[in-house]
Each structure stands twice: as structure tokens, then as C-alpha cells.
Amino acid sequence: MRHGHASGAFKDELMKTCQEICAPGKGILAADESTGTIGQRFAGINVENTHEARQAYRELLFTAPDIEKHISGVIMFDETVKDTNAAGDKKFCDMLRARGIHCGIKVDTGLQVIGGSDNETATQGLDGLGKRCAEYYALGCRFAKWRAVLKIDGGCPSEHAIAETATSLARYGSICQQNGLVPIIEPEILQDGEHTIDVCADVSERVFTAVMQQLFKQNLLIEGLLLKPNMVTPGATCPTRATNQEIAWMTVRTLSRTIVPALPGVCFLSGGQSEEDASLNLNCMNAMTGVQKPWALTFSYGRALQRSVLAAW
DSSP, rough: OOOOTGGGGGGHHHHHHHHHOOOTTTEEEEEEEHHHHHHHHTTTTTTOHHHHHHHHHHHHHHHHHTTTTTTTEEOOOHHHHHHHHOOOSSHHHHHHHHHTTTTEOOOOOOOEEOOSSSSSSSEEOOOTTHHHHHHHHHEEEEEEEEEEEEETTTTBHHHHHHHHHHHHHHHHHHHHTTTTTTEEEEEEEEEOOOHHHHHHHHHHHHOOOOOOHHHHHHTGGGGGGGGGGOOOOOOOOOOSSOOOHHHHHHHHHHHHHHHHOOOOOOEOOOOOOOOOHHHHHHHHHHHSSSSSSSSSSEESSHHHHHHHHHHOO
């Protein structure tokens, strides 16, 4: 017997946060690169990976003119959430909230290879997560991100890896909702490989179905969470490419077969796509007619929003 949703007293606030993040024409800026990952980005433009450089770059992003017209949320890394501008007189969280932008936080602690598997991974970070979520809520965060990764390769993803991903995503989501944070549920199926778009669609259906079932089993409030899936695309090295319209159709079809209408929004990851492709594919989905799309279809892009910015900087 169900005794209620994981959201508890945060139910109304979680639903309101989801609606605000999914406001028409707006999406999420993923600026949650770890210290190591931002170092790789900086290396590409010959910038040293120091705290001062990271601080200056994030300040550039967060103070860009008019971003509040297009960005409804920003995902940050722990260092950034607790950081200030270079002058030291304004916290980044306060700067964003003053512009009506929700602050988000990456709460997973990375991937670990599952023993006995074909290098498939499980996401770490459940230990102490409730306490960390409460601290981030007090700092002004209202949503969270947890990345799970699956690959298409031979017999992968295995049923074991899919089950691990679904279970841990739902467990993380439950802990977030108990502490007032909207969980972004991110089961990313990597683009790496030669698989066709049909294979990606088949695997995505299996994964999304398993995740949705666990969200219900663990009593999450569906209206108080967001999904951050991959788009359904051919593998990066598949010789048969797909048009933006084909990707849009296959992606919406896959979602309609697996995701309940109660979900407020789907915030796609760019998954290594170019800035242009990520934008065109999403635009095609929203322009489609004759199909039911009960969820907001928007973006949670990192590189697809930042690549040109980094180059210019």
C-alpha cells in the first residue's frame, strides 16, 4: 500500500519549479563541468585551469545580457554553487536567482565499472545524498542532476546495467524530492558506435520503460521531476545518417511509447551533437504536427550552448 509520494511537504513547490523550468521558449544551461572536465575544455583554448579562470568563465556565462529570456535553470558543480563573482560581493546562486533563473546542482560522484560486465558503469553518490541535498537547498538550489550512462555495443546494454541504472536513478530522485530538489532523471545512452537509429530507438524504449517503472515503484511524484534523455540518433560512426526530421520523429515516438503524460518536461541532452544539430533536432520535434506531445520538449545543453562561447572567450 502506498503511503504517499516521496515529495511530502515539498509537493507543490516541486511542481511549481518544474513548470517554471519548462516555461515556453526556455531551457537549462548545463554548466556543471567538474574541475577535471572544465580543464579539458580550457586546454582546447589554451587557458590554465585555475580557480580564477573557472570563476571568470562562469561569471561570463551568468552575467550575459538577457539570458533570463531563454535560460530558466543552470546546473552547477559544487565549487560553483558555493562561489562568488570575481569581486567577491555576490554569490553566483544569488545572481542567478535575482534574474529568475533556478539554480541546479550535480549530485552524483561519478561512474564506477560494474564488476563482471563489459565495462558497463553504475553511478555513485547515494551515500550521504540526503544531507547534501538539504545543504544545497539551503544554498538556494531547487533542482539536481545525476548522470547515468549506458552504451550500445554488442550485447550492451545488459539487463543488469539497465536495472542498475533505473533503480539508482529512482533512488536518487526520491532522496531529492524528500529534500525539496526537483530531480533531473538522466539515463544517457551514448552515441558511440556504428548502430543504426532503429537500434538506438529499440534500446531507448527498453531503458526509458525500466526507468519509468522504477519511478513509480519508488513512489516519486512524476509531476515533480524532469527527464533528461538522449535523442534517438544513429551511432556516431554509423554510415547511414538520419535527417533532423527522422531524428525528431523517432525520438517523439520513443517517448510516447514509454513516458507518461504526467511528466512536466523532457530536457534533452546534446550528447556530443553539434550546436546546430542539437538545435535543429529539437526545433523539428516542437514543429511536428499530428502527434501528441503532452510534455514540454526543451533543452539541457552543455557543450551545445558553450562551444562557441569558449572559442570566443
